[in-house]
Amino acid sequence: MKIDLVAYGYKPGLETQSGELGRIVRVDRGECDVVTSKGVLRVLSDSQRSQNLLAPVVGDWVSIIEDPDLGLLINEVLPRSNALSRRDPSEQIIEQVLVANIDHVFIVHGLDRPLPPGRLERFLIIAEDSGAEVSIVLTKADQAEEISEVKAIIKAVAEDKPIFAVTLRDGFIEGLDEISKLMEAGKTIALIGESGAGKSTLINALVDDEIMATGEVRERDKKGRHTTVTREMILSPNGGVLIDTPGVRSVGIWDAQEALERVFKDLEHLSQQCQFNDCAHSTEPNCAIKEAEEKEIIDPYRVERYLALQKELEEQTNR
Ligand SMILES: Nc1nc2c(ncn2[C@@H]2O[C@H](COP(=O)(O)OP(=O)(O)OP(=O)(O)O)[C@@H](O)[C@H]2O)c(=O)[nH]1
Ligand SMILES: [Mg+2]
Ligand SMILES: [Zn+2]
Numbered sequence: 001m002k003i004d005l006v007a008y009g010y011k012p013g014l015e016t017q018s019g020e021l022g023r024i025v026r027v028d029r030g031e032c033d034v035v036t037s038k039g040v041l042r043v044l045s046d047s048q049r050s051q052n053l054l055a056p057v058v059g060d061w062v063s064i065i066e067d068p069d070l071g072l073l074i075n076e077v078l079p080r081s082n083a084l085s086r087r088d089p090s091e092q093i094i095e096q097v098l099v100a101n102i103d104h105v106f107i108v109h110g111l112d113r114p115l116p117p118g119r120l121e122r123f124l125i126i127a128e129d130s131g132a133e134v135s136i137v138l139t140k141a142d143q144a145e146e147i148s149e150v151k152a153i154i155k156a157v158a159e160d161k162p163i164f165a166v167t168l169r170d171g172f173i174e175g176l177d178e179i180s181k182l183m184e185a186g187k188t189i190a191l192i193g194e195s196g197a198g199k200s201t202l203i204n205a206l207v208d209d210e211i212m213a214t215g216e217v218r219e220r221d222k223k224g225r226h227t228t229v230t231r232e233m234i235l236s237p238n239g240g241v242l243i244d245t246p247g248v249r250s251v252g253i254w255d256a257q258e259a260l261e262r263v264f265k266d267l268e269h270l271s272q273q274c275q276f277n278d279c280a281h282s283t284e285p286n287c288a289i290k291e292a293e294e295k296e297i298i299d300p301y302r303v304e305r306y307l308a309l310q311k312e313l314e315e316q317t318n319r
Helices: 117-130 147-157 176-180 199-207 257-263 265-271 288-294 300-318
Strands: 020-028 031-036 039-044 061-067 071-077 083-087 095-100 104-110 133-139 163-165 167-169 172-174 188-193 232-235 241-244
Touching (some): 031 061, 083 117, 095 188, 104 117, 117 133, 117 147, 117 188, 117 257, 133 147, 133 199, 147 163, 167 199, 176 199, 188 199, 199 232, 199 241, 257 265, 257 300, 265 288, 288 300
Parallel strands (some): 039 071, 188 241
Antiparallel strands (some): 020 031, 020 232, 031 039, 061 071, 083 095, 167 172, 232 241
């Protein structure tokens, strides 16, 4: 089977020194599925053999060689144009790259549950830090109590991000066309969000096929059941690729100072009017943030979250 890698986002310049060029569509322990012009190959990621090989992630462009003893393995991970990463959820203070070489991130939220603004801010920061476009996709519009309230929460923390709302239920689909329009041949979209948000359901709808497994949420608290367990890339027959990811409650941010400043540009802007350059916005005199809080111009909880995120990044750099 001859596969056109252009559909998978190939661009001139992605060349390998040796071996077969391919893009990682799925990673399991020590092995990956890689799409090449000859079809999907199962290869060893073999990071043991080559200590300096970057741990390959879904979306990476790689070169594959055939080792006489080990079989097919990744020889090289090509330089990434960008990546979506977070702080490793294990105890270690290290970065975890989730997916690479993406054009657009969908932050997916299910309207069957409340939206904590702090969680959205964290997703926004890692998405913004990737440098990809960012959109917010609200699923389960049929389950929404008050969409306008949720939109107001989003506007308060993600003013400039497009918001889409969709209903995907057997026999009733609404709002899908607008999202389909965001897909383009060769463009890669990664979906992130909580378990049960409806990421896999949305991917199935966008590719018009039941490729990804989906799972019911628990009725009592709308908790998802972590149906998707690996990150996986899917080609849409209508053009574009989608990356499904396992649901996460929240993400730790990593080395994302600039993204944090962009997401909190309202507060960054205001703090330029504080008397002291290094104002911590706590007890300093003539603090513009405190003054705005007192005048109820800004949300004190947002300020609290902003300061906490600042601290989180500072602690990482101090280590
Ligand atoms: N009523 C309604 N249910 C939906 C809609 N979209 C998704 N669901 C349901 O929500 C549940 C969770 O959907 P999934 O697509 O499995 O969610 P997910 O985000 O992939 O979850 P994880 O894989 O666990 O991260 C499933 O039972 C879906 O049928 C919708 O628009 N309306
Ligand atoms: Mg899923
Ligand atoms: Zn201040």
